[in-house]
Amino acid sequence: MQLKTILNKCHKFKSFVYSNVRLVRIGNLEVVEVDESPRKNSKPICSGYHKRHSGYDKMPGIRRFEFIPIWDIKVFFLYQMRRVNCPKCGVKVEEVPCGIGKNELTKTYMQYLAYWAKKLSWMNVAVSFIVLLCKFFFY
Numbered sequence: 001m002q003l004k005t006i007l008n009k010c011h012k013f014k015s016f017v018y019s020n021v022r023l024v025r026i027g028n029l030e031v032v033e034v035d036e037s038p039r040k041n042s043k044p045i046c047s048g049y050h051k052r053h054s055g056y057d058k059m060p061g062i063r064r065f066e067f068i069p070i071w072d073i074k075v076f077f078l079y080q081m082r083r084v085n086c087p088k089c090g091v092k093v094e095e096v097p098c099g100i101g102k103n104e105l106t107k108t109y110m111q112y113l114a115y116w117a118k119k120l121s122w123m124n125v126a127v128s129f130i131v132l133l134c135k136f137f138f139y
Contacts, residue, residue: 003032003070011067011108013097015042016079023073032070036079036098043095046086047101053137056091065099065106077106 004110010091013036022037038044059081067075082094098106105113 004034015039016097029074031074031076031080033062034067034075034077034089036077038082044082044084046084047092047095048089049086050095051086053084053086055094056085058082059093064104065096066104066109067098067106068109068112 002021004018007018007021015038016036017039018034019037022033024031024033044055045052063077063120065077065079067077069075077098079096079098081096083095085094086092098108100107100110103110
């Protein structure tokens with residue numbers, strides 16, 4: 001099964017499509033990059049007013065949103081942000097469902113980290129990450 005299929009089944013967004021998944025080397029680190037693109041004819045959401053309006057244009061550059069690592073490999077969503085022509089706010093950058101504001105972590109990754117932050121006793125972490133702890137102590 002491909003990673004793109006897994007993401008579409010487990011982490012699907014109504015107005016976005018995963019278009020390209022690739023393994024890339026950045027320095028001495030291997031990362032997975034997933035291109036996201038808006039669905040055709042989808043209107044962006046205003047980040048100030050939180051309503052759908054017509055698009056204005058695309059921002060220069062690509063934003064990287066860090067997702068939950070898979071098999072200890074970092075995963076990044078790459079997306080070129082659109083601008084929204086909102087009648088109340090004027091021209092603003094769109095609101096994306098995977099991120100919050102200018103934060104580089106996805107909402108899902110923040111929830112994942114918050115979940116494990118609650119379980120920071122040695123016993124709970126040992127039960128949850130037994131394979132990782134065995135690797136750490138015996139290698």
